[in-house]
Amino acid sequence: MPLRQIAELLEGEVVGDPDVEISTIAPIQDAHPGAISFISNRKYIRQLAETRASAVMVAPELRDRERPEGTSLLLLDDPYMGFALLLQHLTRRPREVFGVSERAHVDAGATLGAEVNVHPFAYVGPGAVVGDRVDLHPGSYVGAGARIGADTTLGPNAVVHHDCEVGERCHVYAGAVIGSDGFGFAPNLRTGLHVKIPQMGRVVVEDDVEIGANVAIDRAAMGETRVGQGTKIDNLVQIGHSASLGRGCFVVSQAGISGTTSVGHGVTIAGQAGIAGHVKVGDGASIGAQAGVHGDVRPGAKMLGSPALEGAEAKRSMVLLRRLPDFRDKLRDLERRLAALEGGGD
């Protein structure tokens, strides 16, 4: 495909030869003629002068940067996004439709949209509604009354329990469980026989969400547990009952969000972080890896450590921790000098 066509696809401007043929994508340091590459990180800028790529996607401010004669530029506001969109374009394949496998189980009371694939050993319960072009992979489970939006995929052995809802263009990866009972009990510490609070609510997953392998998202006791539009959830994450996540969040692997906690829009929660129950996390906040958040977080705050502090305070505290040997030495020195003075005063 000529560079001109890529420029049209990504709505960018060509500097150089719009007719150069592009046949592959490659990292800038490995690229050969015929490849298009991209620079999104400042530290790769100087590689532009030496690349063998036929074209490089760069930010407009690199328009006049030195580059090899055989290398054209494609100016884009967000070159990394350009890379992602181009890769999506090149790897897109027509979806095969084979329909409902004889070895699947679709309840007579379920409703399937057009061009749905139900693989062997997938289960669709009574009253479930499955949208157009949905793929239900082997061993996946759609409970009674659950709804799966158009163009969504359930991976092998993924589970969506009864009455829960997954939006359009979502991907629920293998082994993820949506809508299991929340962890709610009235404790009887005398007998040890705690009484279960029936979990009467459900889970709602909005459109364009990804839910990683072996994730667990519990249904609410009453009302909803909710995952907002475009939010991406990595593997092995836990989301407790009645928690809510806003739009466009990232939740990295093995993080845990406790019940009834409310996370705003555009929040990043790094790996193995935990957020206690009944907490509010403001829009645009970011929670560091392994952080433990126990109270509300203001919008845009960066939280680090367990228990978590705001970034600047957390870093100050870490610097001081590193200075403890220094403090100990200073204390010894002061003590010695003070004793000398006291002795001298005799």
Added chain:
Amino acid sequence: MPLRQIAELLEGEVVGDPDVEISTIAPIQDAHPGAISFISNRKYIRQLAETRASAVMVAPELRDRERPEGTSLLLLDDPYMGFALLLQHLTRRPREVFGVSERAHVDAGATLGAEVNVHPFAYVGPGAVVGDRVDLHPGSYVGAGARIGADTTLGPNAVVHHDCEVGERCHVYAGAVIGSDGFGFAPNLRTGLHVKIPQMGRVVVEDDVEIGANVAIDRAAMGETRVGQGTKIDNLVQIGHSASLGRGCFVVSQAGISGTTSVGHGVTIAGQAGIAGHVKVGDGASIGAQAGVHGDVRPGAKMLGSPALEGAEAKRSMVLLRRLPDFRDKLRDLERRLAALEGGGD
């Protein structure tokens, strides 16, 4: 149902109108006439004066508290427990029995009790014994020689491996794995080819236990891994080989209990906490979120932090950490004043 009937069910005393009709349960601040509510947390007591609920479950000491004219009281020793039991009562539905699906696999050598449901794609191995009124959901697995007690449910894709035992009235949620091999090897660091220790034991889960989605409980190398009666385990928890948990424990999501560790009765282990191997945790202890326990814990102790300290010590240590900037300033001040004195002594 008239309030009188609820009072009989929960063995409580009515103060007010025993004939008022109750049709729903609601939080005290949202309740409308016809609803019953409850107060278990002190901070909601003052809402009693303004509620619109027809009845409120409260502790006996609130008998004479001011309340609206149209609101009756139901005195209960544990109002939250009353709420749980009433909710259970109201949401109970007759269990449907459809028997063994044609698409399930039940080995000829397995034994099924009365009124068992085996859903499509569920598997019951040779020699397995499944009690009365058990539900085996799609994709669930009962290994050879395993035993499932009466009234227990295995969720979709839940796995109980060979020779393991699950008690009565248990719920094993979707994707949980009981009885996978323990992590035991004789290391050969020279070749890197570690030799597996065959894991010959099993897992025993006593009655009234809940095991959350995607939990993993390993079988013992020899003997048993055991989960005590009434213990509740949240999602994504790990329990290592030969570990034991007593009766009535709570283990919150993503916590990990290492092999051969013994946890007493009524212990709470909060989210993402970890307990090292070969440790004893006493009855009634509580382990904080993200805590890391490396040694024995005495009964009733509250442990916090990683490595974990007893609560009071952990809090003292945290307070001192916060005072580090203060220490640094004091050190500077002392140094300056001491230098002045030393200079003055010249």
Added chain:
Amino acid sequence: MPLRQIAELLEGEVVGDPDVEISTIAPIQDAHPGAISFISNRKYIRQLAETRASAVMVAPELRDRERPEGTSLLLLDDPYMGFALLLQHLTRRPREVFGVSERAHVDAGATLGAEVNVHPFAYVGPGAVVGDRVDLHPGSYVGAGARIGADTTLGPNAVVHHDCEVGERCHVYAGAVIGSDGFGFAPNLRTGLHVKIPQMGRVVVEDDVEIGANVAIDRAAMGETRVGQGTKIDNLVQIGHSASLGRGCFVVSQAGISGTTSVGHGVTIAGQAGIAGHVKVGDGASIGAQAGVHGDVRPGAKMLGSPALEGAEAKRSMVLLRRLPDFRDKLRDLERRLAALEGGGD
């Protein structure tokens, strides 16, 4: 079996009676006549004098140690390894071959080796290649074009996605997911609609690897995520896209290894530890439980804490933390004495 035969099996030397009959293995403190036991930990050496075992596997340097008359010794360089190999030998059972269940789904374009078992509800996709003597348990999944090496087992509901490769003599436990998409997106923070980076790579698991229950190992964006020969992975572990693990590593339960991180040979990663992305961990390093590693780790280093420090430094820092109350008291004392001196100077 006479002790002589065990000695031949394990290539050890008998001290005592080579004809004594051995019928079981037992811990040294519980052993009865007829049992063989072992000592690998120094603290059990003195139990040798009082054991009732008919034979004990010990290191050669214990050859002349005092022992009961009825107890023979079997000298082995690594007695624990001897125990493991003997237990393996004794518990080995002939593998039953029943072939492909009528209730399994094997695509017409898949290739199965000799003596393969495909249990009910297992799925083998088009172009998949399954080696000799492989067991595919109920609900397990082998994606299109995936390869499973000889003598490997996939547990119930284990998933190996398309084009991924698992070596020979591996065990993938129940619910583990190999080859789910890596967590890669081009963020669009303005709209919150992040764009997915297609994950075009795969996962390669070399020979003799164990992968625990409900583990998640993501496929690479480009190239491979790789797990080296003989590495053992415990339950609920996360391994991100394009990460690599060398030969003979141990990764304990709930640990997480981020994308593009490279772990050397013979590395131990303890429970709930986390390693950030783009990090190199040297051969033979060990990462402590709940540690958080953010930078490169040199070969053989022992890392502790979050953020992780090398062992010696981490321990020093912990000792100093414990001394904070002492520091506070010393500061007070110095202040008082200095004030006295200053007052005295008036």
